Amino acid sequence: MHNLEINGVKIPFIFEENNDFPIVILRLVFRNCGRSYDEIAGLAKMFSRVLNEGVDDNFFKELEFKAINLEASSGFESLELSLTCLREHFEFALKHLQNLLLNPRFEEKILEKLKINALGELASKNSDFDYLAKNLLNKSVFENEEFQTPNDGDEKSIKELSLKNLENFYKKNINLSNLVVILGGNLSEEKSHMLLNDLLSKFEKGSKNSQKQYGFCKKIKDELLIKKESEQAYIYFATPFFAKFGDRDLHLAKIALFILGQGGFGSRIMEEIRVKRGLAYSAYAMLDMNASFSRIFGYLQTKNESAKEAKKIVKEVFENFLNEGVSEEELIQAKNFLIGSTPLRYESLSKRLSMAYSEYYQGLEFGFFKQELKLIEKVELQELNSYIKKHRELLNLCFASVVNEA
Secondary structure (H helix, E strand, C coil), X not given: CEEEEECCEEEEEEEEECCCCCEEEEEEEECCCCHHHCCCCCHHHHHHHHHCCCCCCXXXXXXXHCCCEEEEEECCCCEEEEEEEEHHHXXXXXXXXXXXXXXXXXXXXXXXHHHHHHHHHXXXXXXXXXXXXXXHHHHHHCCCHXXXXXXXXXXXXXXXXXXXXXXXXXXXXCCHXXXXXXXXXXXXXXXXXXXXXXXXXXXXXXXXXXXCCCCCCCCCCEEEEECCXXXXXXXXXXXXXXXXXXXXXXXXHHHHHHHHHHCCCCCHHHHHHHHCCCCXXXXXEEEEECCCCEEEEEEEEECHHHHHHHHHHHHHHHHHHHHHCCCHHHHHHXXXXXXXXXXXXXXXXXXXXXXXXXXXHCCCCCCHHHHHHHHHHXXXXXXXXXXXXXXXXXXXXXXXXXXXXX
């Protein structure tokens, strides 16, 4: 993990040479260019749709002929292009990638087609009750405009998007200053530097977008969306979590949340909701940490008539967890899983590159996640329970549910 220097810009570069298979994986991540930076809701997502149209009708046919996979995607914070191919076709793929990024298909007929597709997908998602409940939760716990519509935007914002909006987004965000490069596979680091310099040297330097920060609204809410066709209740919940990347005791949060609700069978929430009461097939609560916000996020499905009881039990589980802490047996099981499952997180090149990028994203040293296992191994029960009891903010549970109360 070091920097590439192109046109006077230092670009974070994550690289692994791996000769197990004759493949190459490349990811270009444009940081702080996702939904949270949209001029109009859904703009980043629409730009990624435009990229997925290629530069002409033959663009992706030529790539498919050589088994090259190239895809653009956007999330809440960033926009990314992912490329995977055989080593022998990598230079061919890079030329196409450069052409795509320098010549996005800003055409009125393309935009109108993509708007129709986006509106069709949105209409379909409006009958997806998990999707509706999750969006309702985000709107409830964050007052910021960026959370009031999903990454795709809504019907109004999608219809409003114009070519001018897309061109402005492109000029402002797709530049060297916002870029992180992740590359791995069957090529040397020296060769990769040369190829990436050829790929990126024609791009604008631009200016780096600043990192945004979001906090929970102060009012605890219980939002309901009534849908008569819903055969069960879809319950999503969240609490604030006062922690940030780089905290010296963040490994304690990972253990605590594994025990509370991230560990599947055996977790507190699963035990109380499913095993003891049979109210849901699955129930989870997990640590959802990002550069822009931090929270505990959870969900479950249950019968409509059991929705109130399920939410009451979730509150009780959180209260007991904060007040009583965890047992020695729970701590041992969590340690064994977190340490024992580590090899699975590094078993493929793509996973290793993702782990390395996560370390960069969190501002950690390369290899930190493996070092963290030693910290996890040394954790004692009193230390963990003291940490849990400090986080009283976890009692500020907000719920958002799609139910049929008929």
